Amino acid sequence: MPRTVLVVGTRKGCFLLESDQDRRDWSVRGPFCENWPVYHAIHDAGTGAIYAAAASEWLGSAVWRSPDLGETWALSSEGLAYDADSGRKVSKVSTLAVKNGRVLVGVEAPGIFESRDDGATWSLLTTLAGQPGSEMWDDPANQPPGHLGISALMFDDEADSRFWAIVQGIGLFETTDDSASWTPRNRGLRADWPRPHEEVGFCVHKLVRSPADGARMYQQNHVGMHRSDDTGQSWVEITEGLPTEFGFAAAAHPHDRDTFYVIPLDPGHGRCMPDGEAAVWRTRDAGESWQRLDRGLPQQDAFVGVLREGLAIDSYDVPGLYFGTSTGQVFASVNEGESWSEIASYLPSISSVEVAVVD
Amino acid sequence: MADLHLPGTLAPLFTDLPRHIDVEAATVGEAIDRLEAQWPGLRDRLCEPGPLLRRHIHVYVDQERATLETPLEARSRVDVIAAISGG
Numbered sequence: 001m002p003r004t005v006l007v008v009g010t011r012k013g014c015f016l017l018e019s020d021q022d023r024r025d026w027s028v029r030g031p032f033c034e035n036w037p038v039y040h041a042i043h044d045a046g047t048g049a050i051y052a053a054a055a056s057e058w059l060g061s062a063v064w065r066s067p068d069l070g071e072t073w074a075l076s077s078e079g080l081a082y083d084a085d086s087g088r089k090v091s092k093v094s095t096l097a098v099k100n101g102r103v104l105v106g107v108e109a110p111g112i113f114e115s116r117d118d119g120a121t122w123s124l125l126t127t128l129a130g131q132p133g134s135e136m137w138d139d140p141a142n143q144p145p146g147h148l149g150i151s152a153l154m155f156d157d158e159a160d161s162r163f164w165a166i167v168q169g170i171g172l173f174e175t176t177d178d179s180a181s182w183t184p185r186n187r188g189l190r191a192d193w194p195r196p197h198e199e200v201g202f203c204v205h206k207l208v209r210s211p212a213d214g215a216r217m218y219q220q221n222h223v224g225m226h227r228s229d230d231t232g233q234s235w236v237e238i239t240e241g242l243p244t245e246f247g248f249a250a251a252a253h254p255h256d257r258d259t260f261y262v263i264p265l266d267p268g269h270g271r272c273m274p275d276g277e278a279a280v281w282r283t284r285d286a287g288e289s290w291q292r293l294d295r296g297l298p299q300q301d302a303f304v305g306v307l308r309e310g311l312a313i314d315s316y317d318v319p320g321l322y323f324g325t326s327t328g329q330v331f332a333s334v335n336e337g338e339s340w341s342e343i344a345s346y347l348p349s350i351s352s353v354e355v356a357v358v359d
Numbered sequence: 360m361a362d363l364h365l366p367g368t369l370a371p372l373f374t375d376l377p378r379h380i381d382v383e384a385a386t387v388g389e390a391i392d393r394l395e396a397q398w399p400g401l402r403d404r405l406c407e408p409g410p411l412l413r414r415h416i417h418v419y420v421d422q423e424r425a426t427l428e429t430p431l432e433a434r435s436r437v438d439v440i441a442a443i444s445g446g
Contacts, residue, residue: 034371058368058415058441059404075372077403084408 004314005069005356006322007050008330009038012348014052016070023320023334026343032073033064040309043356044098051119053093053105061093063105065119079122080113097153100160108149110137110167126179132197133170151308154207157214164207171202174232188235190223206250206308213257220250220262227287238287243274249311254319258286261321261337263306272303282337296340297331309352324350361431363390366441373398387418388427390437415442
C-alpha cells in the first residue's frame with residue numbers, strides 16, 4: 001500500500017509526516033538534521049533519498065541526505081564554497097533540485113553548485129556571470145545574508161541540460177545547455193520599481209510548471225500572479241480576483257493544466273494571510289477566475305504566513321494539498337482544497353513542504 | 360599535547376568525535392587540520408574558505424581569544440566555542 005510522506009523543512013530541523021493513501025491519519029517523526037535551520041527539503045523520486053539544504057549560524061551551510069526516509073542522515077559541504085579570493089561567500093544554501101542522480105543547490109551569494117555523487121561532494125556549476133543584473137549580485141555590497149540568492153531551481157522533465165533558476169529580485173533565467181548560456185525569461189512581467197535593464201529587475205517568488213502540459217507555467221511574483229503558455233518565454237498577469245497581488249507559495253494541479261493554487265499574503269512587513277483569515281485560492285480556468293478555499297481553515301486571528309516552498313500537491317487521482325505555516329502548523333486537504341484539516345500543530349516555523357508517494 | 364574542548368553541537372555530526380581531545384599541533388589551525396584528518400568535513404564546520412574561523416566560532420587558547428595562527432604550547436588548553444547567536 002502506498003505511503004504518503006511529507007518532507008517538512010523548518011527553522012529547527014527537518015520533520016517527516018507520514019500517512020497512507022487515505023491521508024487522514026498522520027504521524028510525525030523528527031526533528032532531523034540536528035535541528036539546523038532547513039530552508040528547503042526535497043524527496044528524490046529516483047533514489048528515494050531526502051535532501052535538506054541547511055545553514056547553521058555557527059557551523060555553516062551544508063546539504064543533509066537521508067537514503068532511508070529519515071532513519072539515517074549524513075551531511076556534506078565538501079566543495080560547497082566559493083574560492084576565498086573570489087570575494088563571494090556562501091552565506092546560505094537556499095534551494096534544491098534533483099534529477100537522474102544529479103543534485104543542484106542554489107546558494108547566496110547567487111550561484112548553483114552540483115553534486116553527481118549523491119551529495120557527498122559539490123562543485124560550482126555557475127554564477128550566471130555576465131547576465132544582465134549580475135553586476136548587482138556580484139557587488140560585494142549586495143553580499144550580506146538575505147540578499148540576491150538563487151531562490152529556486154527547476155529541472156525540465158525531459159532534457160537533462162535544461163533548467164530554470166530564479167535570482168532573487170532579478171528574475172527568471174533559463175538554460176538549455178547545462179548553464180553554458182542563460183536567457184532571461186521575464187517578458188510581460190510587471191515591476192513597480194525602476195529597473196536598469198530591460199530584461200531583468202523582476203521579483204519572481206515562485207515558479208511552477210503544469211505536470212499535465214509542460215508549456216504551461218505559473219508564477220507568483222512580488223507584484224501579481226502570472227501565467228505562461230509558452231514555457232516561460234512570455235507571461236500574462238492573472239491577478240484579478242485575488243485578494244492581494246503578493247504571496248510566495250504556489251502549486252499546479254497534477255492532472256489539469258488549468259487548475260492552480262496560490263496563497264495570497266499581505267504585502268509589506270506582515271506577509272500574513274489577509275485579515276487573519278486563512279485561505280488558499282484556486283483557479284480552474286487558468287486564472288480567469290479564482291475561488292477562495294477556506295473550509296476547515298482558521299477564520300479568526302490567524303496571522304500566518306506561508307513561504308515559497310510551503311505548499312505542495314500530491315499526484316493521486318484526486319490530489320491532496322498540504323501547506324506549512326510560519327507558525328508551525330501543517331494543513332492538509334484530500335479533496336483538491338475543498339476542505340482542510342490541521343495535521344500538525346506545533347512544529348517550528350516551516351520553510352518548505354514537499355509530498356512524496358512511496359511504496 | 361594541547362587539550363582541545365569542542366562545542367556540543369559538533370559531536371553529533373561526526374562518528375565517535377569526543378568533546379575533549381588531546382592534539383599534537385603547533386597552532387590552532389594545525390590542530391583543526393589534525394581533526395580534519397580523522398573526521399573529514401570537520402574543518403568546514405569551523406572554518407570558512409581562506410581559511411578563517413567562522414564568524415560565530417570563537418577559539419580561546421589559555422583563555423585568550425585566538426585565531427588559526429595562534430601558537431599552542433605543550434599544555435595549552437584550547438576552547439572552541441559556538442558563540443551565542445540566533446534563537
